[in-house]
Amino acid sequence: METYLIDDDYLAIYLTEQLLRAEGFSNSICTFQSAKEALAKLVKERETVVPHVVFLDLNMPEMDGWQFLDALAPYEEKLRGNCAIYILTSSLALADLEKSKHYDLVAGLIHKPLDSEEIRAIQSRLEDGPASA
Amino acid sequence: MGASEYFSAGSNAAITALVEREHQLSVFFNTVADVTFLLNVEDDGRYRFLFVNKAFEKTTGLPVDKVEGNYVEDIIPEPSLSLVLTKYNEAVTTLQRVVWQETSDYPTGQVVGEVSVTPVCDEIGHCRQLVGVVHDLTKEKQAEVRQQLLTEKLIRQNSDLQQFTYIVSHNLRAPLANALGFADLLPRLDSDSEAFKMSLQHLGTSLRQLDQIMTDVNDILSMRDLKDGYRSEPVAVAEVCQQALSGLQEALQACGGQLRNAIPTALRVPGSRAYFHSIFHNLISNAIKYRSDARPLRIDIESRMESDAVTVVVRDNGSGFDQQKVSKDIFQLYQRFHPGEPGRGIGLYLVKAHVEAMGGKISVRSHVNEGTEFILHFKARADGNLSH
Numbered sequence: 001m002e003t004y005l006i007d008d009d010y011l012a013i014y015l016t017e018q019l020l021r022a023e024g025f026s027n028s029i030c031t032f033q034s035a036k037e038a039l040a041k042l043v044k045e046r047e048t049v050v051p052h053v054v055f056l057d058l059n060m061p062e063m064d065g066w067q068f069l070d071a072l073a074p075y076e077e078k079l080r081g082n083c084a085i086y087i088l089t090s091s092l093a094l095a096d097l098e099k100s101k102h103y104d105l106v107a108g109l110i111h112k113p114l115d116s117e118e119i120r121a122i123q124s125r126l127e128d129g130p131a132s133a
Numbered sequence: 134m135g136a137s138e139y140f141s142a143g144s145n146a147a148i149t150a151l152v153e154r155e156h157q158l159s160v161f162f163n164t165v166a167d168v169t170f171l172l173n174v175e176d177d178g179r180y181r182f183l184f185v186n187k188a189f190e191k192t193t194g195l196p197v198d199k200v201e202g203n204y205v206e207d208i209i210p211e212p213s214l215s216l217v218l219t220k221y222n223e224a225v226t227t228l229q230r231v232v233w234q235e236t237s238d239y240p241t242g243q244v245v246g247e248v249s250v251t252p253v254c255d256e257i258g259h260c261r262q263l264v265g266v267v268h269d270l271t272k273e274k275q276a277e278v279r280q281q282l283l284t285e286k287l288i289r290q291n292s293d294l295q296q297f298t299y300i301v302s303h304n305l306r307a308p309l310a311n312a313l314g315f316a317d318l319l320p321r322l323d324s325d326s327e328a329f330k331m332s333l334q335h336l337g338t339s340l341r342q343l344d345q346i347m348t349d350v351n352d353i354l355s356m357r358d359l360k361d362g363y364r365s366e367p368v369a370v371a372e373v374c375q376q377a378l379s380g381l382q383e384a385l386q387a388c389g390g391q392l393r394n395a396i397p398t399a400l401r402v403p404g405s406r407a408y409f410h411s412i413f414h415n416l417i418s419n420a421i422k423y424r425s426d427a428r429p430l431r432i433d434i435e436s437r438m439e440s441d442a443v444t445v446v447v448r449d450n451g452s453g454f455d456q457q458k459v460s461k462d463i464f465q466l467y468q469r470f471h472p473g474e475p476g477r478g479i480g481l482y483l484v485k486a487h488v489e490a491m492g493g494k495i496s497v498r499s500h501v502n503e504g505t506e507f508i509l510h511f512k513a514r515a516d517g518n519l520s521h
Contacts, residue, residue, distance in 0.1 A: 009307065011335050015314040018328055022321050059303075090307040112307075113314025 001026040001126070002049055006038045006068065007057035007088070016055060016088065016114055023119040026053070035063040039071050046075055052126065054085040055114075058096060065089070069103050079105055084126065086110055163187040168246070168267035172205065172221070174260055180205040180221055183262070192269055194240035213237045217248070224250045225260045234270070245274040300466045301350055308342035315339060349479050353466075356486060365491070367401035368409050370445065374434060377413035384421050390430030392417065400436055402443050402511050404491035412487050413447075415480040416507055420449035425502065443511045450504040456497075463497055 003026040007013045013031045020026055030051070032038035042051065058065035065087060072079065084107035087100050092111060100109045107125075110118055162169060163186050170185040185200050200208055209217060213235060224231040232249040246267040253262040315336035322329040374394050378385070385392060402409075417432060424430040428450060437444040454463075464485040466478065488495045488509055499505040 009311070011311045011339060012307070012314075014331065014335060015311055015318065018318055018322075018332060019314065022318065059307075090310040091303055092306065093303075112310035113317065115314075115317060 001028070001053060002051045003029045004038055004042070004051040004054040004056075005029060005031045006035050006054065006060075006065075007031075008033050008060040009057070012057065012090075012112065019114050019116070020119060023116055023123070025119055025123060035060055035065065035068040039063070039068055042072075043075065046078055050079060050082045052083065053122065054083060055088045055110075056085055058087060058089045058091060066099070069105065072105060076105060084122075086122065088112055088114060166269075168192050168265075168269065170265045172250075172263040172265060174225060174262060180218075180263070182208065189267075192239070192241065192244055192246075192267070193237075210238070220248070221250060221263060224252045224263055228252050228254065228258075228260060235267075243271070245270045297353070297466065301346070305343065305346055308339045308346070312336055312339040312343065353479075353483075353486070356483075356490070365403045366406065368404050368406050369398070370400050370402050370409060370436065371396035371398045373406055373409045374413045377410050378417060380414065381417050381421065384418070385430075388421060388424060388430055390421060390424065390432065392432040392434070394434045396434060396436045396445065400438070400443070402445075403514070404493075404511065405487075408487040408491055412484050412509070415484045416447045419480055420447070420451055420505070423505075424449070424451045425453075425504075427502070438513070441513050443513050445509040445511070446506060447509075448504065448506040453499045453501045453503050453505050455501055456499050464495070 003020065005013050005016055007016070010033065013033065017029055017031060020029060030038075030041070032041075035056075038054075056065045056068060063071075069085070083105065085103075085105045086107055087096070087109040089096060089109065090112040097109050100106045108122075162184070165186060166188055168186065168189045170189055171183040172180045173183050175181055181204050182200050182202065185197055187197070189195070189200065190197050195208065205217065205221075206214055216233075216235065220231050220233055223229075230249055230251045232247065234245070235248050236243060236245045238244075246269050248265065248267045250263045250265045252260040253264060255261045315332050319329065319332055319336065322332060371394060374396060378392060378394070413434075420432050421430065431450045433446075433448045435446050435448075437446070464481050466482040484507075485495050488511075491511065493509055493511040495510075496508045497505065498508070
């Protein structure tokens with residue numbers, strides 16, 4: 001399962017990657033410390049390999065998680081049903097949860113750290129097919 | 134007893150009574166704390182002071198004998214004069230009491246008062262005189278302004294604190310979440326594996342980051358405490374700048390950078406030496422950190438003296454930033470704009486806090502790939518830079 005991890009915090013990327021590996025979540029994890037780089041790769045490869053899952057941090061310099069989502073708007077049609085974006089944030093702000101509901105591509109909002117239960121829930125949702133993702 | 138004697142005795146008593154009455158009125162008139170005056174409406178329509186009380190003299194600083202008998206236009210200066218004449222005319226024409234608020238400059242200072250004039254008519258209904266009363270509102274107005282300033286200050290501080298709490302809790306959560314995650318992951322890893330070793334190391338790093346934030350919070354809070362307590366002294370800015378530079382000389386040389394400190398050695402700015410040191414240290418180390426790879430770093434530090442203000446400018450030719458995007462956030466705590474660069478986002482927050490603690494102001498101008506300029510304004514007088 002093609003997976004993107006986008007987070008400016010190196011420790012958070014390392015942790016999430018290890019947690020995903022421990023659960024056997026994916027054999028293909030791309031990590032990005034900049035949302036801009038992730039966006040460039042996603043847009044470039046959108047015709048061939050679209051990531052099935054994206055874990056997206058919100059609070060990042062230069063381009064934050066919301067700006068990343070806004071930048072995806074032109075490709076929404078293409079991505080819908082093929083790409084599930086999970087916001088993975090350390091913030092506990094309720095406003096973020098409300099805001100995330102306005103984005104169709106966002107499949108859920110998870111508070112860091114990611115735990116095994118959460119990972120398994122995502123796995124089973126994705127296996128049930130993209131419609132319920 | 135003849136009729137004449139009776140009358141003469143009677144008129145003596147009447148005169149005594151009149152004098153007594155006049156004395157009582159005068160006591161009354163002069164004891165009233167409000168400014169009170171009587172104006173005669175002359176045949177040509179001008180107004181002449183007939184009586185003014187002691188309160189008039191006390192409030193305006195104009196002696197009673199210099200006012201009584203004179204025309205209004207010779208006593209009241211513009212722009213008040215035009216206003217009061219309009220109001221007097223209104224009272225005379227409408228035969229109604231007219232009330233207004235007025236701010237006037239007198240030898241005793243600025244006076245804010247509520248003025249009223251009441252027309253006094255003759256038997257055929259013509260207004261012959263005006264009775265004026267000024268209730269001095271200066272103290273109330275001053276109290277009101279003080280109250281308002283205090284309220285604004287409190288609102289600002291409260292919103293600062295709220296913002297501070299929000300930012301701190303937000304930034305505490307990030308390393309805390311990492312630490313929790315590594316603690317959860319570690320027992321599931323093979324203790325001989327590379328991942329175990331790395332995760333244990335990262336757990337330690339996360340905890341040290343948490344500790345660093347607590348130290349930052351402590352620094353910021355202790356600075357807030359000092360803000361109202363520090364004593365302003367004349368600071369030799371050029372010398373302090375040179376001292377801050379000496380701590381960074383190695384880093385500056387390592388990147389092949391140059392710094393020109395053109396602040397005159399004689400310049401003294403009232404404030405705190407430690408604050409100026411922190412300001413220069415943070416601005417110079419920022420310039421080094423965010424230099425451009427395209428050209429050798431050059432930092433220029435200059436000052437300008439104006440009549441009652443000193444401007445200090447710290448300019449670099451570094452990578453700069455998109456001012457429209459980040460200008461308002463640049464001094465915000467834990468705001469970071471350079472991905473991949475080390476930095477906790479506390480330096481510029483402290484710079485701004487230190488500048489403001491000395492009563493100064495800071496602004497920034499920047500262009501991408503050209504450089505950044507920090508402009509610091511200070512009052513040149515000692516009392517101007519006292520904390521407020």
